[in-house]
Amino acid sequence: MRVVYSPVHLGHAVTMQTVLGERVPANEVAARAERIRATLLADGGFAVAEPTEHGPGPILAVHDAGILRFLEEAWPAARASGHPYDHLTPEAIMAAGMTEGMAERFRHETPAPDGRPGYWAFDTSTPILAGTFAAARAAVDTALTAVDLVLDGGETAAYGLCRPPGHHAARSMYGGFCYLNNAAIAAEEIARRTGEPVAILDVDYHHGNGTEQIFWRRADVLYVSIHAHPDRAYPYVLGWEDEVGEGLGEGYTLNLPQPAGCTNEQFLDALDLALYRISAEEGSVVVVSLGLDTYRLDPIGDFALTTDAFHEAGRRVAALGRRLVILAEGGYHVPSLGENARAWLRGAEGRPFDPRPALDPGAAWDAA
Amino acid sequence: MRVVYSPVHLGHAVTMQTVLGERVPANEVAARAERIRATLLADGGFAVAEPTEHGPGPILAVHDAGILRFLEEAWPAARASGHPYDHLTPEAIMAAGMTEGMAERFRHETPAPDGRPGYWAFDTSTPILAGTFAAARAAVDTALTAVDLVLDGGETAAYGLCRPPGHHAARSMYGGFCYLNNAAIAAEEIARRTGEPVAILDVDYHHGNGTEQIFWRRADVLYVSIHAHPDRAYPYVLGWEDEVGEGLGEGYTLNLPQPAGCTNEQFLDALDLALYRISAEEGSVVVVSLGLDTYRLDPIGDFALTTDAFHEAGRRVAALGRRLVILAEGGYHVPSLGENARAWLRGAEGRPFDPRPALDPGAAWDAA
Numbered sequence: 001m002r003v004v005y006s007p008v009h010l011g012h013a014v015t016m017q018t019v020l021g022e023r024v025p026a027n028e029v030a031a032r033a034e035r036i037r038a039t040l041l042a043d044g045g046f047a048v049a050e051p052t053e054h055g056p057g058p059i060l061a062v063h064d065a066g067i068l069r070f071l072e073e074a075w076p077a078a079r080a081s082g083h084p085y086d087h088l089t090p091e092a093i094m095a096a097g098m099t100e101g102m103a104e105r106f107r108h109e110t111p112a113p114d115g116r117p118g119y120w121a122f123d124t125s126t127p128i129l130a131g132t133f134a135a136a137r138a139a140v141d142t143a144l145t146a147v148d149l150v151l152d153g154g155e156t157a158a159y160g161l162c163r164p165p166g167h168h169a170a171r172s173m174y175g176g177f178c179y180l181n182n183a184a185i186a187a188e189e190i191a192r193r194t195g196e197p198v199a200i201l202d203v204d205y206h207h208g209n210g211t212e213q214i215f216w217r218r219a220d221v222l223y224v225s226i227h228a229h230p231d232r233a234y235p236y237v238l239g240w241e242d243e244v245g246e247g248l249g250e251g252y253t254l255n256l257p258q259p260a261g262c263t264n265e266q267f268l269d270a271l272d273l274a275l276y277r278i279s280a281e282e283g284s285v286v287v288v289s290l291g292l293d294t295y296r297l298d299p300i301g302d303f304a305l306t307t308d309a310f311h312e313a314g315r316r317v318a319a320l321g322r323r324l325v326i327l328a329e330g331g332y333h334v335p336s337l338g339e340n341a342r343a344w345l346r347g348a349e350g351r352p353f354d355p356r357p358a359l360d361p362g363a364a365w366d367a368a
Numbered sequence: 369m370r371v372v373y374s375p376v377h378l379g380h381a382v383t384m385q386t387v388l389g390e391r392v393p394a395n396e397v398a399a400r401a402e403r404i405r406a407t408l409l410a411d412g413g414f415a416v417a418e419p420t421e422h423g424p425g426p427i428l429a430v431h432d433a434g435i436l437r438f439l440e441e442a443w444p445a446a447r448a449s450g451h452p453y454d455h456l457t458p459e460a461i462m463a464a465g466m467t468e469g470m471a472e473r474f475r476h477e478t479p480a481p482d483g484r485p486g487y488w489a490f491d492t493s494t495p496i497l498a499g500t501f502a503a504a505r506a507a508v509d510t511a512l513t514a515v516d517l518v519l520d521g522g523e524t525a526a527y528g529l530c531r532p533p534g535h536h537a538a539r540s541m542y543g544g545f546c547y548l549n550n551a552a553i554a555a556e557e558i559a560r561r562t563g564e565p566v567a568i569l570d571v572d573y574h575h576g577n578g579t580e581q582i583f584w585r586r587a588d589v590l591y592v593s594i595h596a597h598p599d600r601a602y603p604y605v606l607g608w609e610d611e612v613g614e615g616l617g618e619g620y621t622l623n624l625p626q627p628a629g630c631t632n633e634q635f636l637d638a639l640d641l642a643l644y645r646i647s648a649e650e651g652s653v654v655v656v657s658l659g660l661d662t663y664r665l666d667p668i669g670d671f672a673l674t675t676d677a678f679h680e681a682g683r684r685v686a687a688l689g690r691r692l693v694i695l696a697e698g699g700y701h702v703p704s705l706g707e708n709a710r711a712w713l714r715g716a717e718g719r720p721f722d723p724r725p726a727l728d729p730g731a732a733w734d735a736a
Contacts, residue, residue, distance in 0.1 A: 018386065018390075018492070020451075020453060020456075020457050020459050021386040021391070021453065021455060021457025021458075021492055021495065022386075022453060023389070023390060084388075085389070091386075091491055091602070092491040092543060092602060092603050092605070093461040093490055094490075094605045095464065095541055096463065096464045096466075096475065097462075097490070097538055097539065097540040097581075098538055098541055098543075099464065099606070100539055100540060100541075100581060101539075101581065101585055101614075102581065107464065108604070110600075111599055112599060115598075115601075115604035116604075118605070121463070122461055122462075122463035122466050123459055124386070124458075124459055124492055125459055125460075170466055171468055171469075172468060173468075175460060175463075209466060213467065213469065216469055216470055230480075231479055231480060232478075233483075234459070235460050235466075236476070236478040236487070237460075237462045237466060237467070237477075237486070238466065238467070238474070240476050246469075246471060
């Protein structure tokens with residue numbers, strides 16, 4: 001399988017994040033993508049190439065122009081204003097209830113460098129660093145290059161090793177380690193170029209609230225997600241069973257939230273349901289938001305999946321018989337990320353999975 | 369003047385807060401109210417008494433029942449769930465754009481103790497501690513007891529030494545060191561009991577976004593605020609000149625944002641404008657949101673007011689000839705808070721101000 005990867009992500013050098021008001025070591029670190037890339041290269045069956053530039057057009061088909069402008073300007077403006085930290089993190093956020101009963105035009109985007117992030121962000125765990133904007137743009141190009149490989153390059157499937165991830169980013173919001181929604185931008189591009197409906201299958205541990213919001217009222221992009229129930233898990237406010245879309249989009253969002261401890265069997269049963277729903281719609285391409293934080297050792301997840309299940313999941317998704325644009329999302333147990341991605345992708349190719357912990361030096365993780 | 373004060377605020381023992389993603393020493397500390405109380409007692413012209421309980425009724429006339437329930441349950445639930453910190457601070461916040469295009473019923477309030485704050489909070493600098501709910505309730509009782517003194521007790525003016533402050537708290541949101549909106553609850557109670565229109569004069573350095581939101585569509589409660597322009601200052605999203613109210617409330621919000629370095633003269637000119645607007649409406653009672661963070665040494669403000677200006681401001685407000693319910697809001701230069709409050713309140717009583725730094729031991733602050 002062809003793998004798209006850009007080293008530009010390394011400039012998004014996150015080391016710390018703010019969670020529940022405390023500064024803690026970051027989960028969404030550069031080593032994640034590096035581990036996956038190294039393991040796929042060592043496998044021998046994957047060819048890694050850099051993305052091509054696609055410009056802002058496909059981004060603006062999905063996102064508000066204001067958030068793209070903000071992401072570009074935020075860090076230089078903060079530095080010029082004497083911002084004291086090596087990250088830009090919001091304090092006050094334009095929460096829904098702040099302007100309850102007020103017309104939208106009264107929500108002002110302040111030019112103040114320290115205040116402006118609160119207009120576009122929804123959490124504190126998604127810092128803007130010097131290299132963040134370039135990395136977010138490169139992640140979009142990574143996704144769009146994977147689309148090119150499938151639509152124009154004759155590939156049945158391609159893997160975009162996107163970092164930062166994207167599925168929490170909404171039309172006009174960033175958060176959840178995500179700045180621009182790689183999967184949504186890819187799906188929109190596929191819909192535009194093929195004229196067909198597109199399905200997005202989101203198997204990240206966390207609900208892809210951004211992707212859901214972007215396509216909420218559309219019938220031409222089906223969003224199906226398997227994730228931890230928001231009654232206990234981030235992003236909490238969305239991802240509930242009753243969210244089915246509205247207007248033309250009613251019935252084109254399907255959330256399958258799972259309990260803590262979700263086993264291989266529970267997950268694969270939910271996956272069968274998701275695939276059944278996808279197979280009911282037309283379309284020849286599926287975008288997969290491939291989070292690996294459903295793994296049993298993930299530090300911020302509570303699912304119980306083993307590496308075998310990733311291989312089987314890839315196999316079942318490929319059995320849809322559709323072309324696959326597979327994009328990296330979350331997954332924070334770095335030692336296992338390479339092997340779990342490799343298992344999934346080999347499953348999607350119909351290749352057997354040969355556990356080779358030696359590809360991940362010192363990887364005794366699955367015995368932990 | 370009668371002063372209402374409750375020692376229950378001491379249980380809201382804030383020492384640290386999260387600002388721009390970093391954990392820093394708190395500004396909204398218990399010493400603030402203690403300094404004011406001690407200085408007023410030393411003056412000899414003020415009589416301090418504790419508030420009486422008023423129950424939840426007046427709170428629910430202004431706030432969503434859900435936020436009151438949340439504030440009561442949040443800390444016990446967090447502690448029972450093994451929350452690791454001595455404060456509860458949100459990570460992901462239900463920002464406006466998260467559910468853009470979606471019906472309000474899809475905004476879910478998760479029961480998860482670590483996620484639920486994000487449904488009701490709009491910033492990270494307003495922690496919930498073990499003693500927060502009791503203190504917030506006592507601050508409301510403090511405000512309502514000041515109302516009683518004026519409406520039933522024959523007082524021309526009374527001072528409620530509320531802590532935590534209130535003016536950032538909206539109908540269904542807490543933030544900005546505020547949990548329940550003491551001034552809004554007092555104004556609503558005055559409107560109900562007098563049948564008259566009520567004016568709220570907010571002279572805190574920060575815009576009282578919560579008070580504005582609560583009365584945005586009402587003509588019976590006029591909101592007039594002098595504050596730092598949100599193009600550079602918290603809360604950023606609100607406090608702009610074009611916010612004048614909507615519907616029946618159009619024309620009943622007046623924002624007078626000021627530039628950095630705002631002098632005594634600029635501030636008193638804005639105050640004259642505010643008082644002129646207030647005098648154009650009926651009503652015999654004015655609620656004053658008395659922040660002292662306009663002082664020239666305030667650590668988070670950038671105005672240039674001196675203690676003299678506070679005395680003069682109190683004098684001019686009293687010259688309206690209306691009864692005054694004066695409630696404490698912000699102000700973070702602890703060494704000066706007592707003297708500045710004393711200056712304002714003596715002005716409001718028509719008493720001269722005699723600078724007595726000796727009342728604040730070691731107070732060489734004004735020479736700093």
